[in-house]
Amino acid sequence: MIDAPRGAGQVTPASTAVLHAVGALALSGAVLAGVAVGPVDVDPFAAWSAPVDDPAHVILFRARLPRVLLGALVGGALGLGGAGLQALLHNPLACPHILGISGGAALLGIIAMIVAPLPIVAALGVPAGAAFAFVPVAAFVGALGTAALIRVVASASGRVTPHTLLLTGVVFNSFAAALITFINSLSDFYRSHGILAWVVGTLVVRGPAWTWAALATLVVGLVLLAATARDLNALALGEEGAVSLGVDVGRARRRVYLAVAVLVAGAVPVSGMIGFVGLIVPHAVRLLVGSDQRRVLPASLWGGAVFLVLADTAARTVLGATELPVGVVTALCGGPFFLFLLRRQGRRELAV
Amino acid sequence: MVVTSKPRCRSRAAASLAGGAVAGLVMALSAVAVAAADEPTPPAGGVARVVSLAPSITETIFALGAEDRLVAVSTYCDHPPAAAELPRAGTYLQPSVEAILGFQPDVVLAVPTPGNRAPVEQLRRLGVRVAVVAEDTFEDSWQAMQTIGAWVGRPDEAEALATRVRGEIDAVRDAAKDRPGRRVLFVVGHDPLVAAGEGLFVDQLIEVVGGRNVGAVGRGSWPRLSLESVVAAAPDVIVDGAMGTESGGGGEEALRLWWEPYRSVPAVRDGNIRAQRSNALLRPGPRLGVAARELFELVHGVSVSEEEASR
Numbered sequence: 001m002i003d004a005p006r007g008a009g010q011v012t013p014a015s016t017a018v019l020h021a022v023g024a025l026a027l028s029g030a031v032l033a034g035v036a037v038g039p040v041d042v043d044p045f046a047a048w049s050a051p052v053d054d055p056a057h058v059i060l061f062r063a064r065l066p067r068v069l070l071g072a073l074v075g076g077a078l079g080l081g082g083a084g085l086q087a088l089l090h091n092p093l094a095c096p097h098i099l100g101i102s103g104g105a106a107l108l109g110i111i112a113m114i115v116a117p118l119p120i121v122a123a124l125g126v127p128a129g130a131a132f133a134f135v136p137v138a139a140f141v142g143a144l145g146t147a148a149l150i151r152v153v154a155s156a157s158g159r160v161t162p163h164t165l166l167l168t169g170v171v172f173n174s175f176a177a178a179l180i181t182f183i184n185s186l187s188d189f190y191r192s193h194g195i196l197a198w199v200v201g202t203l204v205v206r207g208p209a210w211t212w213a214a215l216a217t218l219v220v221g222l223v224l225l226a227a228t229a230r231d232l233n234a235l236a237l238g239e240e241g242a243v244s245l246g247v248d249v250g251r252a253r254r255r256v257y258l259a260v261a262v263l264v265a266g267a268v269p270v271s272g273m274i275g276f277v278g279l280i281v282p283h284a285v286r287l288l289v290g291s292d293q294r295r296v297l298p299a300s301l302w303g304g305a306v307f308l309v310l311a312d313t314a315a316r317t318v319l320g321a322t323e324l325p326v327g328v329v330t331a332l333c334g335g336p337f338f339l340f341l342l343r344r345q346g347r348r349e350l351a352v
Numbered sequence: 353m354v355v356t357s358k359p360r361c362r363s364r365a366a367a368s369l370a371g372g373a374v375a376g377l378v379m380a381l382s383a384v385a386v387a388a389a390d391e392p393t394p395p396a397g398g399v400a401r402v403v404s405l406a407p408s409i410t411e412t413i414f415a416l417g418a419e420d421r422l423v424a425v426s427t428y429c430d431h432p433p434a435a436a437e438l439p440r441a442g443t444y445l446q447p448s449v450e451a452i453l454g455f456q457p458d459v460v461l462a463v464p465t466p467g468n469r470a471p472v473e474q475l476r477r478l479g480v481r482v483a484v485v486a487e488d489t490f491e492d493s494w495q496a497m498q499t500i501g502a503w504v505g506r507p508d509e510a511e512a513l514a515t516r517v518r519g520e521i522d523a524v525r526d527a528a529k530d531r532p533g534r535r536v537l538f539v540v541g542h543d544p545l546v547a548a549g550e551g552l553f554v555d556q557l558i559e560v561v562g563g564r565n566v567g568a569v570g571r572g573s574w575p576r577l578s579l580e581s582v583v584a585a586a587p588d589v590i591v592d593g594a595m596g597t598e599s600g601g602g603g604e605e606a607l608r609l610w611w612e613p614y615r616s617v618p619a620v621r622d623g624n625i626r627a628q629r630s631n632a633l634l635r636p637g638p639r640l641g642v643a644a645r646e647l648f649e650l651v652h653g654v655s656v657s658e659e660e661a662s663r
Contacts, residue, residue: 053616058613064580197544
């Protein structure tokens with residue numbers, strides 16, 4: 001048995017190990033539940049021993065499992081990104097979706113999706129497979145660009161109020177949604193379904209390369225944020241307090257925005273604009289592990305993964321053979337929660 | 353209000369992009385039918401100035417030889433090619449009320465779409481006659497031909513057109529009699545997977561060529577299907593437009609790659625993934641017979657005439 005952490009505020013290697021073990025255990029449970037449930041009844045044990053071209057095997061290991069694992073990766077990225085933004089901005093309402101960062105990534109990602117199959121791209125000597133690699137790159141540029149925009153707008157007013165940030169995000173989201181709708185109205189019947197699904201947020205298994213890309217960005221984002229966790233703790237004392245503790249605030253800020261952009265760039269091409277995961281999960285996690293960012297960040301990763309796997313399991317099954325976009329499920333959970341937080345936030349400000 | 357400005361001509365590129373086959377999507381969403389009580393009655397001999405707001409209506413007017421009465425069409429009206437040269441009155445989903453008023457039509461012919469209910473009601477309030485026809489099923493199409501024929505003064509030709517197209521469809525049905533029954537999935541989108549469900553002319557076309565529409569496991573006309581439901585439904589043939597030659601992309605080779613992991617599906621195992629070739633398959637109206645022949649060939653791998661000759 002590993003020693004319990006000494007004192008509430010202590011983070012030791014042992015307590016971190018416990019956190020990761022519990023997280024991994026919870027995720028394993030969610031993944032098993034996700035794989036066990038689906039619109040088609042499949043006996044997992046029969047599927048395991050069936051030949052590779054048996055329908056049960058194909059359903060379980062080629063259709064269902066990749067989808068569940070992708071849900072874990074995307075959920076982890078969104079939970080982690082939300083935790084990072086909430087810590088950096090001291091804003092309990094911050095998350096990649098609400099701040100418009102997912103919207104920016106989706107916008108450029110969609111443009112790349114439309115442009116990649118055009119004959120002109122092939123004519124320029126880009127192989128068909130490589131052209132689609134533009135999508136995550138474009139999503140990254142969109143996410144980073146939006147983050148930069150938010151910084152500029154937020155810092156222009158001198159003091160960053162939560163409302164400035166939220167309004168910036170809302171306005172940017174409307175702008176991105178308008179452009180996406182415009183692109184949708186130009187595209188044909190076949191492609192319009194994909195664009196609509198992207199806007200609501202739906203998990204799409206596009207192939208192993210995309211899933212590996214989501215995993216890679218998740219690792220990069222985690223490393224960047226883990227390296228910033230102490231600085232984020234110091235920032236909780238306010239910017240001046242952090243500076244007096246020797247924290248390079250500018251560097252911490254750049255790291256967090258870069259990490260969020262990387263995370264979103266991995267998630268958005270395979271899931272579109274799934275909302276509220278990055279909002280809900282860090283709150284739930286803080287109730288469980290306290291406010292030390294060295295715990296909140298990894299716990300948000302695990303929590304986001306568990307939440308999205310379960311939400312997608314609901315999305316895959318409630319309507320039978322017809323799928324519900326997972327963004328609908330997360331929004332149904334997250335919308336009321338957001339209002340609750342907004343109300344609580346308002347009360348606090350009145351008190352101040 | 354006097355409208356003097358000429359409606360702008362929308363970009364041809366955009367029109368042809370969208371021209372693909374928007375029809376089906378919208379029919380799927382067409383819960384917003386305009387109340388039948390408001391339907392105007394056509395005068396004897398029809399009217400001179402007609403605005404068409406749907407590709408199927410435009411095709412029907414051309415098939416009746418009444419295109420001289422057509423003063424404007426929707427941006428998606430691209431067949432026959434002469435239709436694409438006509439002035440535009442807005443999109444299938446969002447007709448432009450101002451543009452339509454500018455054409456001073458005697459009647460506007462429309463199908464129910466999610467976006468056009470408000471414009472249609474506004475036009476009616478402004479005193480413009482708007483006739484709305486359904487286009488979901490074969491039977492809707494025959495009825496639409498009658499209505500359109502009455503408005504353009506070609507009732508007998510409309511009767512003949514419906515009879516001709518019915519005959520073409522019956523010929524395909526007849527040719528399919530000796531073909532083996534196939535389980536067919538008619539795909540219009542990947543990521544997510546969207547296929548033809550129940551209750552539309554596409555569903556009927558599949559039945560005509562001797563197929564069983566496995567997309568009917570989902571809900572509604574164009575359900576988003578889960579991949580595993582499709583694997584479990586085990587279609588023999590997948591008619592796939594998602595990477596169709598029309599919208600660029602890699603055609604049948606790209607489709608084959610996309611489906612390759614799901615090789616328990618007979619269509620995948622036996623190499624029966626077929627790219628849709630034209631937008632006739634998604635257009636109700638005079639080309640339903642053409643669509644039936646095309647689908648027959650996609651599903652069975654031989655053309656209707658080859659099948660008839662082999663008897």
